[in-house]
Amino acid sequence: NAGVTQTPKFRVLKTGQSMTLLCAQDMNHEYMYWYRQDPGMGLRLIHYSVGEGTTAKGEVPDGYNVSRLKKQNFLLGLESAAPSQTSVYFCASRYLVPNEQFFGPGTRLTVL
Amino acid sequence: ILNVEQSPQSLHVQEGDSTNFTCSFPSSNFYALHWYRWETAKSPEALFVMTLNGDEKKKGRISATLNTKEGYSYLYIKGSQPEDSATYLCAFSGLRNTDKLIFGTGTRLQVFP
Numbered sequence: 001n002a003g004v005t006q007t008p009k010f011r012v013l014k015t016g017q018s019m020t021l022l023c024a025q026d027m028n029h030e031y032m033y034w035y036r037q038d039p040g041m042g043l044r045l046i047h048y049s050v051g052e053g054t055t056a057k058g059e060v061p062d063g064y065n066v067s068r069l070k071k072q073n074f075l076l077g078l079e080s081a082a083p084s085q086t087s088v089y090f091c092a093s094r095y096l097v098p099n100e101q102f103f104g105p106g107t108r109l110t111v112l
Numbered sequence: 113i114l115n116v117e118q119s120p121q122s123l124h125v126q127e128g129d130s131t132n133f134t135c136s137f138p139s140s141n142f143y144a145l146h147w148y149r150w151e152t153a154k155s156p157e158a159l160f161v162m163t164l165n166g167d168e169k170k171k172g173r174i175s176a177t178l179n180t181k182e183g184y185s186y187l188y189i190k191g192s193q194p195e196d197s198a199t200y201l202c203a204f205s206g207l208r209n210t211d212k213l214i215f216g217t218g219t220r221l222q223v224f225p
Contacts (some may be wrong), residue, residue, distance in 0.1 A: 004155075031211065041217060042201070043156075043203075045212060045213070048211065099161065099205070101156075103157070104155060105154070
């Protein structure tokens with residue numbers, strides 16, 4: 001099992017550009033999450049999904065959109081990147097029970 | 113706004129020392145408390161998920177306790193080793209939304225040989 005994978009690992013964008021981050025999991029998990037990690041702050045939830053075809057907002061959803069068209073994939077989109085979105089993005093997934101989350105390796109995004 | 117606080121922010125200990133750190137969380141509407149271990153350049157890995165007041169969990173030299181009535185959990189490491197160096201995160205989920213975790217900012221542990 002590959003577990004949770006994220007594509008790409010690194011990306012540099014210019015302000016106003018768009019991009020999509022892909023999270024994939026092969027554990028048949030129902031739940032998937034997107035977090036951002038910034039210095040001095042804990043992991044902050046952007047959006048999450050409790051099943052295929054469903055999404056919900058987390059703590060910091062503004063400027064991001066998500067889609068969960070297939071159970072194994074959770075996409076995070078930035079429509080018009082801003083420097084404030086420079087961060088490390090982590091995807092996670094889990095079963096309903098037990099509810100420990102399994103994290104991907106992260107995507108480092110820089111917006112100039 | 114739910115707040116999860118961890119202390120200390122960072123800790124430096126000598127190899128062989130035992131250490132502990134604290135996670136504080138809201139004591140009302142408690143559902144679960146998670147501990148994760150996060151090594152530099154890697155992703156967080158679950159250590160424990162605790163749900164019952166008085167729970168004690170152990171994995172090797174690492175153990176954790178839970179007090180849901182007063183809203184705190186302790187993580188203990190016995191005989192620290194350099195490979196224990198990592199950031200230890202706790203995360204809370206409440207009954208109002210069991211789907212989400214609220215993370216603390218972590219305790220960064222460095223163990224010197």
